Amino acid sequence: MTNVTHDxxxxxxxxxxxxxxxxxxxxxxDQEPVIGSRLAELLGVTPPTVxxxxxxxxxxxxxxxxxxxxHLTETGWAASRVVMRRHMLMEWMMIHTLPWSKLHAEAxxxxxxxxxxxxxxLMEQLGNPQTCPHGNPLPGFEKAVAGWMPLTAIPCxxxxxxxxxxxxxxxxxxxLAYLEKKKILPGQPVTVTEILPFNETxxxxxxxxxxxxxxxxxxxxxxxxxxxxxIPEPATQD
Numbered sequence: 595m596t597n598v599t600h601d602x603x604x605x606x607x608x609x610x611x612x613x614x615x616x617x618x619x620x621x622x623x624d625q626e627p628v629i630g631s632r633l634a635e636l637l638g639v640t641p642p643t644v645x646x647x648x649x650x651x652x653x654x655x656x657x658x659x660x661x662x663x664x665h666l667t668e669t670g671w672a673a674s675r676v677v678m679r680r681h682m683l684m685e686w687m688m689i690h691t692l693p694w695s696k697l698h699a700e701a702x703x704x705x706x707x708x709x710x711x712x713x714x715x716l717m718e719q720l721g722n723p724q725t726c727p728h729g730n731p732l733p734g735f736e737k738a739v740a741g742w743m744p745l746t747a748i749p750c751x752x753x754x755x756x757x758x759x760x761x762x763x764x765x766x767x768x769x770l771a772y773l774e775k776k777k778i779l780p781g782q783p784v785t786v787t788e789i790l791p792f793n794e795t796x797x798x799x800x801x802x803x804x805x806x807x808x809x810x811x812x813x814x815x816x817x818x819x820x821x822x823x824x825i826p827e828p829a830t831q832d
Contacts, residue, residue: 630644679733742817
């Protein structure tokens with residue numbers, strides 16, 4: 595993965611291509627195979643539509659497609675990092691205006707209109723954040739989340755702090771709404787109270803309330819082990 599400057603010009607890229615770049619970026623960053631059917635599922639389009647778009651991205655030098663799979667080129671990495679950063683900055687800009695669960699979808703509508711100048715100004719105004727409101731790392735700050743682990747890795751009785759809801763899980767708006775309703779938000783301390791492998795569920799205690807999650811959802815929630823001493827209060831919105 596190559597570090598790039600904030601002023602890489604993506605103005606010539608369509609919003610559709612930018613959407614593809616952001617998803618491919620996350621999948622490649624996490625070393626997940628970039629599969630057309632998975633992209634179709636996340637984007638809500640048909641597999642043939644994905645195939646045609648990927649072919650155009652190959653033509654434009656953003657990705658390569660061969661026997662080794664689909665991969666971002668240097669240009670693709672640079673462009674995708676700008677797209678991701680602008681999306682996350684838009685989420686922070688609306689943190690006191692919209693519910694936490696609505697930030698991703700709304701930022702998705704607005705991110706394409708941000709200029710390089712606005713991006714730089716927002717970074718400075720927001721204090722150069724390392725993560726988005728969902729706890730995911732801005733490009734270049736991956737080390738900030740490296741020590742967090744999936745909730746499914748915590749044994750029964752483990753006390754942890756919610757730190758992150760993975761980017762791909764953000765595409766599930768119903769899941770985000772449920773997590774917000776149950777206060778499963780970054781900064782929230784929880785205790786794992788039950789693990790049922792046969793049922794593929796994990797139950798956590800949040801301020802005395804039991805909440806059961808399927809393993810698929812729990813794998814997308816990253817946590818930090820409770821440090822010795824008091825647990826910090828969860829983040830709240832004004």
